[in-house]
Amino acid sequence: MSGLTALFVPASIAVLxxxxxxxKLGYRLLQNVKEGGFGGAIHPVNPSGxxxxxxxxxxxxxxxxxxxxLALVSLPAPAVPDAIKALAARRVRAxxxxxxxxxxxxxxGRATQRDLxxxxxxxxxxxxxxxxxGVYSAPVSLNGTYxxxxxxxxxxxxxxxxxxxxxxxxxxxxxxxxxxxxxFVSIGNQVDVEIAEVLEWLVDDPATxxxxxxxxxxxxxxxxxEAAGRATGRKPIVMLKGGRSDAGRRAAGSHTGSLAGAxxxxxxxxxxxxxxxxxxxxxxxxAIETLVTVPTRRPAAPAVAVVTVSGGPSVIAADxxxxxxxxxxxxxNATREALRAVLPPFAAVGNPVDLTPQVxxxxxxxxxxxxxxxxxxGGVVAVNVGLDIPEFADGVVAAxxxxxxxxxxxTADAPQITARFRAGGVPVLPSPERAVRAxxxxxxxxxxxxRLDLRAPSLxxxxx
Amino acid sequence: MSGLTALFVPASIAVLxxxxxxxKLGYRLLQNVKEGGFGGAIHPVNPSGxxxxxxxxxxxxxxxxxxxxLALVSLPAPAVPDAIKALAARRVRAxxxxxxxxxxxxxxGRATQRDLxxxxxxxxxxxxxxxxxGVYSAPVSLNGTYxxxxxxxxxxxxxxxxxxxxxxxxxxxxxxxxxxxxxFVSIGNQVDVEIAEVLEWLVDDPATxxxxxxxxxxxxxxxxxEAAGRATGRKPIVMLKGGRSDAGRRAAGSHTGSLAGAxxxxxxxxxxxxxxxxxxxxxxxxAIETLVTVPTRRPAAPAVAVVTVSGGPSVIAADxxxxxxxxxxxxxNATREALRAVLPPFAAVGNPVDLTPQVxxxxxxxxxxxxxxxxxxGGVVAVNVGLDIPEFADGVVAAxxxxxxxxxxxTADAPQITARFRAGGVPVLPSPERAVRAxxxxxxxxxxxxRLDLRAPSLxxxxx
Numbered sequence: 012m013s014g015l016t017a018l019f020v021p022a023s024i025a026v027l028x029x030x031x032x033x034x035k036l037g038y039r040l041l042q043n044v045k046e047g048g049f050g051g052a053i054h055p056v057n058p059s060g061x062x063x064x065x066x067x068x069x070x071x072x073x074x075x076x077x078x079x080x081l082a083l084v085s086l087p088a089p090a091v092p093d094a095i096k097a098l099a100a101r102r103v104r105a106x107x108x109x110x111x112x113x114x115x116x117x118x119x120g121r122a123t124q125r126d127l128x129x130x131x132x133x134x135x136x137x138x139x140x141x142x143x144x145g146v147y148s149a150p151v152s153l154n155g156t157y158x159x160x161x162x163x164x165x166x167x168x169x170x171x172x173x174x175x176x177x178x179x180x181x182x183x184x185x186x187x188x189x190x191x192x193x194x195f196v197s198i199g200n201q202v203d204v205e206i207a208e209v210l211e212w213l214v215d216d217p218a219t220x221x222x223x224x225x226x227x228x229x230x231x232x233x234x235x236x237e238a239a240g241r242a243t244g245r246k247p248i249v250m251l252k253g254g255r256s257d258a259g260r261r262a263a264g265s266h267t268g269s270l271a272g273a274x275x276x277x278x279x280x281x282x283x284x285x286x287x288x289x290x291x292x293x294x295x296x297x298a299i300e301t302l303v304t305v306p307t308r309r310p311a312a313p314a315v316a317v318v319t320v321s322g323g324p325s326v327i328a329a330d331x332x333x334x335x336x337x338x339x340x341x342x343x344n345a346t347r348e349a350l351r352a353v354l355p356p357f358a359a360v361g362n363p364v365d366l367t368p369q370v371x372x373x374x375x376x377x378x379x380x381x382x383x384x385x386x387x388x389g390g391v392v393a394v395n396v397g398l399d400i401p402e403f404a405d406g407v408v409a410a411x412x413x414x415x416x417x418x419x420x421x422t423a424d425a426p427q428i429t430a431r432f433r434a435g436g437v438p439v440l441p442s443p444e445r446a447v448r449a450x451x452x453x454x455x456x457x458x459x460x461x462r463l464d465l466r467a468p469s470l471x472x473x474x475x
Numbered sequence: 476m477s478g479l480t481a482l483f484v485p486a487s488i489a490v491l492x493x494x495x496x497x498x499k500l501g502y503r504l505l506q507n508v509k510e511g512g513f514g515g516a517i518h519p520v521n522p523s524g525x526x527x528x529x530x531x532x533x534x535x536x537x538x539x540x541x542x543x544x545l546a547l548v549s550l551p552a553p554a555v556p557d558a559i560k561a562l563a564a565r566r567v568r569a570x571x572x573x574x575x576x577x578x579x580x581x582x583x584g585r586a587t588q589r590d591l592x593x594x595x596x597x598x599x600x601x602x603x604x605x606x607x608x609g610v611y612s613a614p615v616s617l618n619g620t621y622x623x624x625x626x627x628x629x630x631x632x633x634x635x636x637x638x639x640x641x642x643x644x645x646x647x648x649x650x651x652x653x654x655x656x657x658x659f660v661s662i663g664n665q666v667d668v669e670i671a672e673v674l675e676w677l678v679d680d681p682a683t684x685x686x687x688x689x690x691x692x693x694x695x696x697x698x699x700x701e702a703a704g705r706a707t708g709r710k711p712i713v714m715l716k717g718g719r720s721d722a723g724r725r726a727a728g729s730h731t732g733s734l735a736g737a738x739x740x741x742x743x744x745x746x747x748x749x750x751x752x753x754x755x756x757x758x759x760x761x762a763i764e765t766l767v768t769v770p771t772r773r774p775a776a777p778a779v780a781v782v783t784v785s786g787g788p789s790v791i792a793a794d795x796x797x798x799x800x801x802x803x804x805x806x807x808n809a810t811r812e813a814l815r816a817v818l819p820p821f822a823a824v825g826n827p828v829d830l831t832p833q834v835x836x837x838x839x840x841x842x843x844x845x846x847x848x849x850x851x852x853g854g855v856v857a858v859n860v861g862l863d864i865p866e867f868a869d870g871v872v873a874a875x876x877x878x879x880x881x882x883x884x885x886t887a888d889a890p891q892i893t894a895r896f897r898a899g900g901v902p903v904l905p906s907p908e909r910a911v912r913a914x915x916x917x918x919x920x921x922x923x924x925x926r927l928d929l930r931a932p933s934l935x936x937x938x939x
Contacts, residue, residue: 111833116821160888174787176860180887227790253790256797261805262781262790262827292791292906317726323638326691326717326726327756339722357580363726369575396640423644424624442756 014137015204015212017104019148019194021080023052024155025103027072027094028085028110031063037085039157040109040145041066044083047147047154047161054079072097079103083145083155088112088123091141095127099134106131107155107196108141114200115142124202131203143199144175149192150218156197158182166191167220168303171209173198174253177225184296190303193218207234214242220306223299224250227263232280239284244458247302249287251295252277287455297438297445298452301419304438308417309457310389314338315450316382317363318407319394320370324421325363328394328443337451339363340387349381368398376406383414389454390417392446393437397424404428408435417453421446478601479668479676481568483612483658485544487516488619489567491536491558492549492574495527501549503621504573504609505530508547511611511618511625518543536561543567547609547619552576552584555605559591563598570595571619571660572605578664579606588666595667607663608639613656614682620661622646630655631684632763635673637662638717641689648760654767657682671698678706684770687763688714691727696744703748708922711766713751715759716741751919761902761909762916765883768902772881773921774853778802779914780846781827782871783858784834788885789827792858792907801915803827804851813845832862840870847878853918854881856910857901861888868892872899881917885910 026044028037041055045064054075057068069075072094082103086094088110098106108127113120124141131138139146145156154161158178162185170192172178178197185192194216196209206226211234213219222242229235239248254263255274281288287302289295315337319325329339342350342362350360353374359365364382366375383391393407404420408431411418418437422429432439440446490508492501505519509528518539521532533539536558546567550558552574562570572591577584588605595602603610609620618625622642626649634656636642642661649656658680660673670690675698677683686706693699703712718727719738745752751766753759779801783789793803806814806826814824817838823829828846830839847855857871868884872895875882885907886893896903904910 112821120821172787174785174790176785177787179861180788183887225787227787251791253787253794255794256803258781258797258803258826259790259794261825262786262793262823262829291795291908292788293908317722321638321640322726323636323641323689323691323717324644324756326638326723327715329726330717330719330723331755333720333722339720341725357576357584359726361725362722365726397643423647444755444757 013212014105015209017080018107018137018139018146018196018204019212019216020151021051021105021153023054023079023081024049024153025054025056025069025072025075025079025082026085027056027082029055029057029063029068036109036157039159040083040085040155043154043156043159048152050152072101075101075103077102080105081155082106084108084110086110092123092126095130095136095138099130099136102134103136105137105139107139107143107146109143109145109157111142113141114202124200128202138203139196140199141202144178144197147192147195149194156195160186162186162190162192164189164191166303167193167218168223168299169194169213169216169219169221170223171196171198171206171213172225173201173206173227174225175199177251180292181223181225185299188296188300190300201230205230207231207238210235210238210248214238214246220246221299221303222246222248223295224248226250226252227254236280236284239286243285247287247456249289249295249298249302249452250281251289251292282455285456285459287452293445294448297440297449301438301449301452302456304436305417305453308411308415308453310417310454312387312389313454314340314387314389315447316385316388316391317394318366318379318382318391319363320366320368320398320403321394321396322365324396324443325365325394328392328421328447329363331444331447332392335448335451337447337454342382342385346381346385350378353377372400372402375402376409379406379410380413383410383416388416390450392450393418393420394443394446395420395422395425395428399425399427401427401431404431404435404437408432408437411437417450419446419450419453478569479673481544482571482601482603482610482660482668483676483680484615485515485569485617487518487543488513488617489518489520489533489536489539489543489546490549491520491546493519493521493527493532500573500621503623504547504549504619507618507620507623512616514616536565539565539567541566544569545619546570548572548574550574556587556590556594559594559600559602563594563600566598567600569601569603571603571607571610573607573609573621575606577605578666588664592666602667603660604663605666608642608661611656611659613658620659624650626650626654626656628653628655630767631657631682632687632767633658633677633680633683633685634687635660635662635670635677636689637665637670637691638689639663644756645687645689649763652760652764654764665694669694671695671702674699674702674712678702678710684710685763685767686710686712687759688712690714690716691718700744700748703750707749711751711920713753713759713762713766713916714745715753715756746919749920749923751916757909758912761904761913765902765913765916766920768900769881769917772875772879772917774881774918776851776853777918778804778851778853779911780849780852780855781858782830782843782846782855783827784830784832784862784867785858785860786829788860788907789829789858792856792885792911793827795908795911796856799912799915801911801918806846806849810845810849814842817841836864836866839866840873843870843874844877847874847880852880854914856914857882857884857896858907858910859884859886859889859892863889863891865891865895868895868899872896872901875901881914883910883914883917
């Protein structure tokens, strides 16, 4: 069993730093493990040897049974080094150090971290943290975190976060959208296990269908990109990156200095590896939701049609697409003529296509299908404010399905349409701008182009 | 009475195109007028002469009483020209043409609009629209729109929108945030009354404390900026502009061609007139909410302190501030030392200031006050994910009040803090990025710098 398998799929757990005081984090942690429903052996360690939360405790680490897979460490920082030594001696496979007060504080803390790592390496013990929020793994019903309000829905989203607070935000947002988490790990100071290694494990994890990362500093960018490349086209990776500005790096405690252009390098590398790099927090969650909702359809071109009954918001959607690197190409004359034949005389058929509120509902499906049949168009952003007729959603859903081109929607005051979009697998976002960026996430997650084979027959003299 | 006073403060109204069929827009419009509680005379016009919705109707426009202030016109487009002629003959002061099917359709429609305008000008009748959603005016309980779900709260936000759909979005967003609208007008094709003139009226309107505009094309930019300049520093103006890209202009039906750099010109002109130009829909509503919640405090410098207990989100807040044209300056050594004296040893005192979850609650007020006392700092963005202690909110609220510097917050999983911020006049936004941009809206709405007077004594030879 690899160290990360011991982390995410342990058969047995030790919990260090448990307390009978419900106000203490160690109590919360044990309660979370128990109430999470973990089915393997749970060994709380407490010198008293008494039961806590109905679980018998083990009086010391030395008294743990053989072959414990994972230890959750919620001890005061000064007690951690001896605990790690004892865990190493007991041949525990992995330890998550939730405790704070190490490398994020000062040089002494960084020295302590180096000692912890040396101890662990010598014994084949893998370390997560310190200064983190723990590990969650739905397939084994493990909540080894300080969070008590986790999403109830099942799902394939796995998360690696360098920030504990972002861990909380992620659970809150995904839960609020009814999305389910497979694995979560907060990696804190990354003394041993770092983001790229977690990514490697998740890429091969059958329970994981999408990987979301909150990153402040990648320790090994090349390894991250290589793992991302392996996932490309089958398992989307969405990333939010903190520490882009001088002030942000100062806050992230990253003392690498200001690398001019570093953000542009990140963007280019992520684009090439098809990592969906979000600019903002809400864009990050929107991209996750969209890629989970539309797991396979990807645009073949960064050109979007905007189909609407609502003028102003479709103008804003078109503006956003052009500003954010997508195209909103004018439709061909043939398509325009076909649209004119089925739409009211004052409908706009250029792109955005404004069906207008006076559209004959029975004609909507035909019109949207005609737009998506246009070869240059990679997919559609549907915009509807307040004309709540089911034909609008049905037409978009059918055209997207039949053409294999993806659709994303912005709706307001249209509850029927919103519900039908959701039922039809069309993500619904709360503003025109966010809908356009969510569509762009689908484009960014597309499979890579096949590499040119220089020996290919098409490069024979005749075809040059 | 000016035409716009007749529009917003009519004593009597005629409603044209009313119907006994509740499915018709004309029925909805009369219902809205009646249920809105308008206290003046209401004259529905219907050839039957029977009562509709309990209101006696007038059989024709010619039969209207003298001195009707405002007519709401919801007739089919072909019936509008004769109606406007008849209204002009009856010396009605203003007409809102809600009907569609004019200049937004084709050249015939534009010719009809020119005729409407000539008729109206000759009689001193002001026209709003056509192709609009109507007028709302809280001080006279007038809902002369097709919208039936309007904000219930009283408030001083007045809105002029070129898009009907954005009108609906504005009511929905403001209502959802508990904010109240004073006046609203949807101006559609702007055949006569255009944005700048409405702005002029609202700048002098005592019921209006903030003006929000959704604009696709300004017909008279110089007049708009002059009116905005008059409002500057006492009545914020927030603008969202559609039609920035080629595709957006195509959708907006603006055939002015692509003016390279036009957006940059808008930005510069708005910055100079202190119009808060929002980049995006949610930023627009966030700016309105923030400027209403913080009506007077304005940053003296575009430099913000980020105060937090949550590392990751504060990193993102700092990144956003630097990216969006604000500064997050490092604090002075004196301030850092003062902070170190009251904060845990591993707190970050650079800026962002991370108090850490281990902060002594009683010290928070002192620390935040010390940060805001720093001369270079224009205000604070407070970030709190999940450490729900009242001292955090109380400290920020008190420091902002005592120093006169504005605070904006991002909170999550901290309901007590969120409530105390709101009670203390601190806007709470749903992401770190949106909190930073909301703070920037306060900076953008600051009073203009005093103009240099070249004859001033300070420019006497001695002081050169």
